[in-house]
Amino acid sequence: MGGYTLIENAPLANRNTLRVAARAKLLAEFRDASRLPELLDFPAIRNSRLLVLGEGSNVLFTGDFDGTVLVMATRGVQVESDGDSARIAVAAGERWDDFVRWTLGQGYAGLENLILIPGTVGAAPIQNIGAYGCEVAEFIESVEAWDTREHCVVTLDHAACAFAYRDSLFKHEPGRYIVTAVRFVLPRSRPLRTDYAGINEQLARMGVDKPAPFHVAEAVVHLRMSKLPDPAVIGNAGSFFKNPIVDAALAEQLKRDHPGLAVWPQADGRCKVSAAWLIEAAGFKGMREGDAGISQRHALVLVNHGKASGPELWALAQRVIAGVQEKFGVRLEPEPLVIGASA
Numbered sequence: 325m326g327g328y329t330l331i332e333n334a335p336l337a338n339r340n341t342l343r344v345a346a347r348a349k350l351l352a353e354f355r356d357a358s359r360l361p362e363l364l365d366f367p368a369i370r371n372s373r374l375l376v377l378g379e380g381s382n383v384l385f386t387g388d389f390d391g392t393v394l395v396m397a398t399r400g401v402q403v404e405s406d407g408d409s410a411r412i413a414v415a416a417g418e419r420w421d422d423f424v425r426w427t428l429g430q431g432y433a434g435l436e437n438l439i440l441i442p443g444t445v446g447a448a449p450i451q452n453i454g455a456y457g458c459e460v461a462e463f464i465e466s467v468e469a470w471d472t473r474e475h476c477v478v479t480l481d482h483a484a485c486a487f488a489y490r491d492s493l494f495k496h497e498p499g500r501y502i503v504t505a506v507r508f509v510l511p512r513s514r515p516l517r518t519d520y521a522g523i524n525e526q527l528a529r530m531g532v533d534k535p536a537p538f539h540v541a542e543a544v545v546h547l548r549m550s551k552l553p554d555p556a557v558i559g560n561a562g563s564f565f566k567n568p569i570v571d572a573a574l575a576e577q578l579k580r581d582h583p584g585l586a587v588w589p590q591a592d593g594r595c596k597v598s599a600a601w602l603i604e605a606a607g608f609k610g611m612r613e614g615d616a617g618i619s620q621r622h623a624l625v626l627v628n629h630g631k632a633s634g635p636e637l638w639a640l641a642q643r644v645i646a647g648v649q650e651k652f653g654v655r656l657e658p659e660p661l662v663i664g665a666s667a
């Protein structure tokens with residue numbers, strides 16, 4: 325069914341994977357993006373704050389949202405051209421992992437390392453999702469969006485999106501663009517990326533010596549399930565902090581003082597360092613304050629053991645930031661969008 329559904333004073337606890345209780349003054353769930361302009365022109369919405377929500381797997385609500393939450397529930401995958409590579413336009417509301425599995429089933433390569441990342445296709449460009457040595461930006465030709473400032477549909481090409489590690493134009497102009505579709509270019513074949521720690525070892529355990537994309541996907545699924553807590557079991561938003569990128573001199577000094585720290589050199593000469601290692605070494609892994617905690621399985625994951633509130637989770641996150649800053653002189657930044665009064 326097309327159109328949209330409006331809900332006043334909408335509960336959000338089941339719409340964020342940290343399972344934090346919060347409410348939105350108004351929630352509009354869309355199944356037809358062409359109705360967006362009409363809805364945004366409603367007097368009650370025109371002057372209200374807007375928040376676009378996918379599956380809520382990268383947000384922390386620290387209070388109620390006194391505005392309109394737009395949930396993209398649009399569907400559709402269109403192969404626009406096919407040959408050695410395909411151009412594929414995907415509606416924002418499609419589930420990312422379903423899309424990845426569909427591409428593998430159709431014989432397209434490229435997205436195998438990005439399997440099992442929660443969330444929607446429309447959210448994928450926002451932080452340029454990445455895992456196991458790949459980032460989605462590499463496969464994005466353009467992003468279609470509603471520009472709330474200029475009141476028109478825009479197509480932003482790859483360069484305009486300004487993709488970087490866990491970053492894009494969309495994070496620098498928050499609230500301006502409502503992504504309605506993403507256009508990917510996927511090849512039929514390309515060299516596989518198996519050098520990220522653990523993939524080759526897992527392929528060997530699987531007895532695979534000539535891997536195809538679906539073998540790499542299976543290896544990544546295994547690694548992800550063994551490392552990361554499942555939000556269906558315990559509330560979490562994946563990595564709560566970005567891996568900090570520091571200048572080469574600081575990275576050198578950290579590495580000298582702490583030989584166990586994972587350091588990944590970047591193209592610009594700076595170095596990405598492992599936030600999980602820093603958090604674990606600062607003593608936070610597995611700690612718990614009430615129902616707010618740091619996962620015992622992975623130090624980068626903030627978890628909700630049950631009824632933790634947004635402010636409680638945010639207070640723990642700030643303790644972690646302060647602890648790592650004091651011990652290592654490195655400032656951690658949250659990865660999820662932190663929403664609400666105290667953020």
Ligand code: FAD
Binds near residue numbers: 377382441504
């Ligand atoms: P939401 O959490 O709903 O929103 C995230 C941000 O995108 C918000 O700023 C929101 O306003 C904005 N947004 C969402 N949809 C739109 C739209 N249509 N238009 C404009 N803005 C929009 N991320 C990785 O990069 N790599 C990983 O390996 C990874 N692993 C994870 C594992 C777990 C267990 C979990 C819970 C999360 C993980 N994440 C990972 C984070 C998360 O999956 C991604 O950030 C994902 O893209 C979020 O999708 P979503 O639909 O849930 O977006």
Ligand code: EPU
Binds near residue numbers: 562
């Ligand atoms: N490590 C620790 N302690 C831990 C966990 C990990 O010291 O508790 C160390 C490991 O020993 C390893 C290093 O940290 O040397 C890296 O660990 P991992 O491979 O798990 O990757 P990560 O840097 O912690 C990043 C992404 C993940 C992505 C994985 C796999 C960020 C912020 N996180 O995590 O993305 O899935 O790599 O590529 O870049 C997310 O963004 O939500 C997310 C889960």
